Amino acid sequence: MNVTLKIIKYEFSNILRSKWLIIYTLFFLAVSYSLFTFGGDSGKALVSLMNVIVIIIPLISIIFGTMYLYNSREFVETILCQPISRKALFIGVYLGTVIPLSLSFAAGVLIPFFLSGNYDEINTFLLLMVTGIFLTIIFTAAAFVIGLKNDDKVKGLGFAIFVWLLLAIVYDGIVLFVIYIFQDYPVENAVLALSILNPVDLGRILFLLNFDISALMGYTGALFQKFFSGNAGILVSSASLCIWSALLILWGLKSFDGKDF
Amino acid sequence: MISIKNLDKKYGSLHALKNINLHVNPGRVTAIVGPNASGKTTLIKSILGLVKPNAGSIEVMGKVINGDCSYKKFIGYMPQSAKFPENLKVREVVNLIKDIRGTEPPLANEISEKFNLTNEMNKLFRTLSGGTKQKVSALIAFMYSPKILILDEPTAGLDPVSAGTLKNLVREEKERGRTIILTSHIMSEIEELSDEIVFLLEGKIHFEGDIESLLSNNNNEKLERIIAKMMMVEAV
Amino acid sequence: MNKILNKILVLLILLGGFFILDAREISVSKNGIVKTIKQALQLAENGDVIIIHEGYYAEGNIIVDKSVTLKGVNFPIIDGKGSGEVFTINSDFTSLYGLTIKNAGVSFIAENAAIRLNEVTGCKIIGNRFYNNFFSVYLSKSSNSIIKDNFIKSSGQRETNSGNGIHLWYCKDISIENNYIFGHRDGIYLEFVENAEIKKNYSKNNLRYGLHFMFSDRCVYTSNKFENNGAGVAVMYSKNVEMISNLFYNNWGPASFGILLKDITDSKIEHNRFVKNTSAIYIEGCNRISIKKNNFENNGWAIKLMANSSDNIFRENNFISNSFDLSTNSRSNFNTFEGNYWSEYSGYDLNKDGVGDVPHHPVRLFSIIVEQQQASLILLNSLFIKTLDIAESVIPSLTPEMLIDTKPMMKVLK
Numbered sequence: 061m062n063v064t065l066k067i068i069k070y071e072f073s074n075i076l077r078s079k080w081l082i083i084y085t086l087f088f089l090a091v092s093y094s095l096f097t098f099g100g101d102s103g104k105a106l107v108s109l110m111n112v113i114v115i116i117i118p119l120i121s122i123i124f125g126t127m128y129l130y131n132s133r134e135f136v137e138t139i140l141c142q143p144i145s146r147k148a149l150f151i152g153v154y155l156g157t158v159i160p161l162s163l164s165f166a167a168g169v170l171i172p173f174f175l176s177g178n179y180d181e182i183n184t185f186l187l188l189m190v191t192g193i194f195l196t197i198i199f200t201a202a203a204f205v206i207g208l209k210n211d212d213k214v215k216g217l218g219f220a221i222f223v224w225l226l227l228a229i230v231y232d233g234i235v236l237f238v239i240y241i242f243q244d245y246p247v248e249n250a251v252l253a254l255s256i257l258n259p260v261d262l263g264r265i266l267f268l269l270n271f272d273i274s275a276l277m278g279y280t281g282a283l284f285q286k287f288f289s290g291n292a293g294i295l296v297s298s299a300s301l302c303i304w305s306a307l308l309i310l311w312g313l314k315s316f317d318g319k320d321f
Numbered sequence: 322m323i324s325i326k327n328l329d330k331k332y333g334s335l336h337a338l339k340n341i342n343l344h345v346n347p348g349r350v351t352a353i354v355g356p357n358a359s360g361k362t363t364l365i366k367s368i369l370g371l372v373k374p375n376a377g378s379i380e381v382m383g384k385v386i387n388g389d390c391s392y393k394k395f396i397g398y399m400p401q402s403a404k405f406p407e408n409l410k411v412r413e414v415v416n417l418i419k420d421i422r423g424t425e426p427p428l429a430n431e432i433s434e435k436f437n438l439t440n441e442m443n444k445l446f447r448t449l450s451g452g453t454k455q456k457v458s459a460l461i462a463f464m465y466s467p468k469i470l471i472l473d474e475p476t477a478g479l480d481p482v483s484a485g486t487l488k489n490l491v492r493e494e495k496e497r498g499r500t501i502i503l504t505s506h507i508m509s510e511i512e513e514l515s516d517e518i519v520f521l522l523e524g525k526i527h528f529e530g531d532i533e534s535l536l537s538n539n540n541n542e543k544l545e546r547i548i549a550k551m552m553m554v555e556a557v
Numbered sequence: 558m559n560k561i562l563n564k565i566l567v568l569l570i571l572l573g574g575f576f577i578l579d580a581r582e583i584s585v586s587k588n589g590i591v592k593t594i595k596q597a598l599q600l601a602e603n604g605d606v607i608i609i610h611e612g613y614y615a616e617g618n619i620i621v622d623k624s625v626t627l628k629g630v631n632f633p634i635i636d637g638k639g640s641g642e643v644f645t646i647n648s649d650f651t652s653l654y655g656l657t658i659k660n661a662g663v664s665f666i667a668e669n670a671a672i673r674l675n676e677v678t679g680c681k682i683i684g685n686r687f688y689n690n691f692f693s694v695y696l697s698k699s700s701n702s703i704i705k706d707n708f709i710k711s712s713g714q715r716e717t718n719s720g721n722g723i724h725l726w727y728c729k730d731i732s733i734e735n736n737y738i739f740g741h742r743d744g745i746y747l748e749f750v751e752n753a754e755i756k757k758n759y760s761k762n763n764l765r766y767g768l769h770f771m772f773s774d775r776c777v778y779t780s781n782k783f784e785n786n787g788a789g790v791a792v793m794y795s796k797n798v799e800m801i802s803n804l805f806y807n808n809w810g811p812a813s814f815g816i817l818l819k820d821i822t823d824s825k826i827e828h829n830r831f832v833k834n835t836s837a838i839y840i841e842g843c844n845r846i847s848i849k850k851n852n853f854e855n856n857g858w859a860i861k862l863m864a865n866s867s868d869n870i871f872r873e874n875n876f877i878s879n880s881f882d883l884s885t886n887s888r889s890n891f892n893t894f895e896g897n898y899w900s901e902y903s904g905y906d907l908n909k910d911g912v913g914d915v916p917h918h919p920v921r922l923f924s925i926i927v928e929q930q931q932a933s934l935i936l937l938n939s940l941f942i943k944t945l946d947i948a949e950s951v952i953p954s955l956t957p958e959m960l961i962d963t964k965p966m967m968k969v970l971k
Binding site: 104107110111115228229230231232233235236239240243247248251255261264265268276282284 | 811835855857858878880926929930932933934935936937938939940941942944
Binding site for chain 2: 063066067070073074075077078131132133134135137138139140141142143144145146318319320321
């Protein structure tokens with residue numbers, strides 16, 4: 061673990077010099093600042109911010125993660141010749157990517173939030189932060205799996221963007237399709253299950269319901285609201301995010317362990 | 322020092338190493354030669370644990386390597402082409418390796434001076450030339466004076482002076498009793514440095530023995546001619 | 558001498574009290590000669606003023622059949638104790654000022670009220686306080702009366718055992734002004750009422766509707782505030798209604814509306830603000846309504862327009878940050894939209910005249926999908942849905958092609 065910490069430290073100093081990370085931070089700074097300042101009431105601003113987050117974080121995490129893994133291949137090869145276990149190195153490189161990305165996001169939204177001086181929605185804001193960080197964890201892990209499974213950079217990047225498109229856009233198309241196909245049946249539970257399976261949707265929906273949008277949905281909304289605001293819902297949602305994170309990290313670890321460099 | 326038994330490696334449909342059996346003697350310089358894509362680098366990377374073989378076993382210093390990484394503290398490695406994280410400084414990478422190994426490298430200053438790297442330590446890798454990176458790579462491999470040195474095309478990309486410095490380093494380490502494995506396409510270099518030679522072709526070992534006997538058995542022809550002949554024979 | 562004068566006075570009052578300008582005063586107080594209101598009413602003649610001093614009067618079922626004025630000093634408490642009505646007014650020109658009236662009885666048979674005006678005219682109910690009454694002010698077949706400056710509060714839990722704050726049935730020419738109404742079933746209820754003026758009232762936290770009227774023509778509603786009522790405001794089967802400068806705020810819930818309009822014709826809804834309502838205006842079977850210069854902000858739906866409505870005009874409204882600006886259940890359109898500001902509008906204004914150069918389609922494809930499949934609302938704010946909406950706005954195939962604002966404004970209208 062000690063070695064892992066050292067790797068994280070070095071990854072950190074490497075990644076922090078990357079201009080992409082600075083752009084990423086500035087992007088969140090600009091978006092959150094303008095939303096908190098000009099976006100009307102803070103609830104509305106948070107909803108808009110969340111809409112940006114559930115799209116941008118997966119996109120940047122998966123692209124940045126894939127690129128970064130390709131770029132750190134030499135580093136990995138150099139370090140692998142030293143007495144360090146593959147597991148420790150993988151965890152080090154992974155956390156060395158996830159932590160700066162998360163911090164960059166956190167700084168980008170936290171600073172404007174504190175500057176706005178309006179802490180009424182602090183709980184919702186925390187939910188937004190946690191969701192954002194989970195999405196970073198999940199999509200960086202996905203990026204690592206993709207990068208490790210594809211040695212061809214172009215192929216890997218293409219695949220990363222495909223996965224993002226699938227989860228951020230196409231998936232919702234499938235949900236809509238399911239709703240139409242099974243319109244004669246009580247479709248709510250199926251929709252609920254589908255949205256829990258996709259971390260992007262889960263983030264979006266958790267947030268929607270937090271703002272009482274459920275009222276727009278009548279009976280269906282009441283059902284969702286009951287589920288997501290109840291203990292079971294919070295448990296299932298958190299479990300879903302944790303399971304996604306764990307599965308992808310383990311998959312990445314396994315791929316890394318069996319990989320030829 | 323290193324003993325390899327029935328080593329087999331496939332990359333998909335490409336059969337890179339076919340049932341390799343090899344014994345590397347301690348205190349000797351062993352050259353691995355062969356045409357491009359004959360499996361030299363795969364063999365080296367298998368020893369380093371960078372490539373996971375499909376079958377067979379590798380023993381380093383009497384212990385089978387199997388997921389355990391502690392034997393790597395006895396190894397110094399120069400890869401074929403040195404690449405480093407662009408946004409890190411030379412010093413940071415050297416320090417990282419120090420951190421991982423947990424000891425001070427005895428030869429670090431000496432080698433840095435020999436390669437004129439002292440002034441490059443605070444530069445980012447992306448600002449360094451290919452040759453300088455190669456020197457850093459040599460520094461990292463040699464600075465601990467490890468029991469085993471594995472050098473993949475060590476002089477490629479180096480200017481003649483630095484290449485000379487590097488060769489001197491190899492000789493010094495040999496005198497210290499280190500075991501050295503190297504690959505090169507420059508036969509004169511191999512003749513100059515090596516004691517033993519392993520000829521690899523299409524993933525198989527076609528010759529294994531000491532250079533002196535190889536030369537004497539071939540009427541003291543140039544090594545280059547002998548190797549070329551071996552390749553020709555295979556091709557027929 | 559005095560006795561004779563008194564007798565003459567009494568005689569005069571008996572003969573025709575209406576001509577007497579100097580009314581008599583009767584004092585009611587706990588330690589005075591007249592201790593109860595009922596007693597005072599027995600003594601009183603038409604035109605008398607009954608002064609009720611501070612104190613607690615456990616009196617219910619008080620029947621007023623003389624034209625008197627009841628005036629409270631420091632809000633005496635009249636407690637109906639939960640049985641029957643408190644005041645039943647059967648005489649014209651009766652006024653009640655400054656009273657606190659409590660606990661008119663909940664009943665499933667009778668609509669018990671704190672004050673009931675029963676077939677009277679010219680009455681005033683001003684500056685009273687009402688607590689926990691089944692119905693608070695109930696006007697039945699009355700006219701020319703004023704209900705003003707009252708504070709009306711109830712803590713009804715369920716619609717079935719809770720009555721209305723101000724209830725009018727078959728009334729005419731009534732003014733309801735500056736009343737605060739909380740926690741009743743309907744805040745203000747009008748049925749078969751004509752020419753009522755409802756002004757500056759604040760109706761909040763009522764279980765069903767903040768304001769509810771049916772079959773009530775030529776009524777005017779101005780500068781009222783309707784906040785957080787169970788289902789907002791419902792307006793049905795009426796003509797010539799004017800709703801102006803009201804605020805509809807936070808009527809939020811699965812079946813809540815800012816205003817629900819059903820079968821309303823020739824009416825005006827102007828200068829109102831609709832903020833955070835589930836549906837700001839729901840329009841069904843309405844004709845010739847002018848919906849003008851209203852602000853719709855942060856509502857779920859700003860307007861739900863059913864296809865059986867026609868010739869309604871939507872002009873110079875601001876639609877700002879609503880989840881849906883407009884939804885409808887038909888591809889055809891018989892209403893006019895012109896010169897509104899839509900925050901969703903993404904067109905341009907090359908000639909800088911403040912009017913967008915391309916027409917705006919306010920109906921999103923997603924609103925149609927939601928209309929068909931409620932559950933799909935779960936996809937709100939999804940990138941997929943945004944993509945669909947953009948595609949649809951380029952080539953309308955499911956949304957009403959002719960429902961457009963031909964002159965969308967570039968800036969918020971003041």
